[in-house]
Amino acid sequence: MTWLLLAEAGVPEGGLFDLDATLPLMAVQVVLLTFLLNSLFFRPVGKVVEDREGYISTSRADAKQKLAQVQRLEADLTDQLRGARQAAQAAIVEAEQEVDRLYREALATAETEANRTREQARREIEAEREGAQAKLMAQVDQLSSQIIQRLLAA
Known part of the structure; x- marks a missing residue:
């Protein structure tokens, strides 16, 4: 009520502040505008921002x-x-x-086979040499007998 009395009271014009009914009306308009902006704009935007932050934090955690x-x-x-x-x-x-083991085995087998073949060839050569020597000795004996017979006959 005191505001209304102040608003109705005559105030000299030309002062630094004019106190009339517009000040409380402006205050009511500011409060009403704040309430409307909060309910119509700030809450939905805040909800979107919170949802977005939740999505970002969930995505970051994932x-x-x-x-x-x-x-x-x-x-x-x-x-x-x-x-x-x-x-x-x-x-x-x-x-x-x-591979190394198989190579060594093959080498050992080849060496054994070569030694066996060489030994067999040596025995065959020795046998042929002895046979040839025996033949030569038989021929020498025969020739010796012929020489002796011719000398005795002459």
């Missing part, structure tokens, strides 16, 4: 989780690759050892 999973998978694949490389190197070493 991304972190997926990144951790990718890192775990990468580590697992790296370990598997390392194991496969080691297995391949072991297989190569084993294959080289097997």
